[in-house]
């Protein structure tokens with residue numbers, strides 16, 4: 001099926017050149033060229049069968065970023081690509097903030113045009129298939145697994161593990177939503193090298209009536225598979241995410257994804273407490289040192305006293321643990337009075353540092369670390385529940 005493109009530009013020369021380029025490429029169909037923002041919006045609203053809207057940054061009378069925003073509001077799965085005089089990081093950030101999927105030069109090369117439009121169209125079609133347009137009711141009684149990750153203390157690797165688990169589950173062909181519920185200091189964007197203007201706060205106010213398009217608008221689709229719901233950029237907005245809103249949002253996500261992975265951080269807010277309450281599995285990341293084990297114990301007791309979660313429903317996971325660590329799992333189990341996961345996560349400082357610095361967390365170059373994540377995922381039922389992870393490893397390596 002050809003990719004249907006609408007061009008929005010008042011510049012006839014650019015319109016002609018784009019039309020000619022797209023005609024040269026197989027699989028593209030220009031459904032029209034509109035010269036003003038109002039005309040573009042009219043077509044977007046009335047035309048169902050549209051994959052990508054190319055908007056010239058010099059279109060008027062409405063400025064292009066505002067037009068992109070309007071399109072995103074009316075048609076959350078519509079992919080907008082901005083035609084820009086300059087294609088650099090700043091232009092891309094501006095475009096993403098306006099809800100566009102990318103930027104392409106006003107006079108692009110054939111290859112550039114093809115790759116940008118194809119990527120945007122794939123996203124749009126994926127979103128349409130995925131989200132549908134109805135309300136976010138449970139689909140056929142489907143109930144995905146919610147797995148909450150909390151840190152016994154700051155820096156124990158909760159976010160790293162949540163992100164890696166989401167990537168491993170996606171590689172294992174599960175549909176995955178990663179939710180940043182560390183509302184005051186969520187840092188998933190820097191781990192996944194992504195920019196997105198929407199957050200869970202945008203859903204909190206309408207949580208009782210979440211629809212598919214609302215989810216589509218709020219979620220970021222990561223190239224490696226997981227859909228991501230971010231924490232607000234302003235930590236003080238954590239208060240906007242109430243307990244009831246959290247339950248409704250996670251309920252809507254659970255009905256649409258096989259696995260919902262929630263990073264709850266180590267600081268409890270109304271939202272993170274609710275996620276821990278309703279999760280199917282609660283993972284507590286603990287490093288092998290006494291201060292952290294004591295912090296874990298305090299946290300588990302606190303959850304018990306407040307009737308958030310019973311002790312035996314919590315799975316501690318030892319992170320940054322190797323054979324030479326003084327504290328080993330059996331000792332940790334005695335201190336905690338809980339049975340830790342069989343899988344432990346080895347230290348992988350260099351490979352993680354490289355992956356974070358290069359924004360390639362999905363390709364951590366450390367077999368031992370990756371296998372440990374898959375082993376834990378299998379224990380938690382996040383990756384193929386019956387597999388031993390070996391086939392998943394192969395797929396991951398094939399990327």
Ligand SMILES: Nc1ncnc2c1ncn2[C@@H]1O[C@H](COP(=O)(O)OP(=O)(O)OP(=O)(O)O)[C@@H](O)[C@H]1O
Nearest residue numbers: 151154155156157158159160320346347348349352
């Ligand atoms: N298995 C590991 N081996 C080595 N370093 C790790 C490991 N897991 C996490 N780290 C590193 O530890 C630091 C903290 O990790 P991370 O942000 O995942 O922890 P956190 O528990 O989410 O912390 P925060 O309290 O800030 O949310 C990061 O620099 C990360 O790269």
Ligand SMILES: [Mg+2]
Nearest residue numbers: 158159182265
């Ligand atoms: Mg964290």
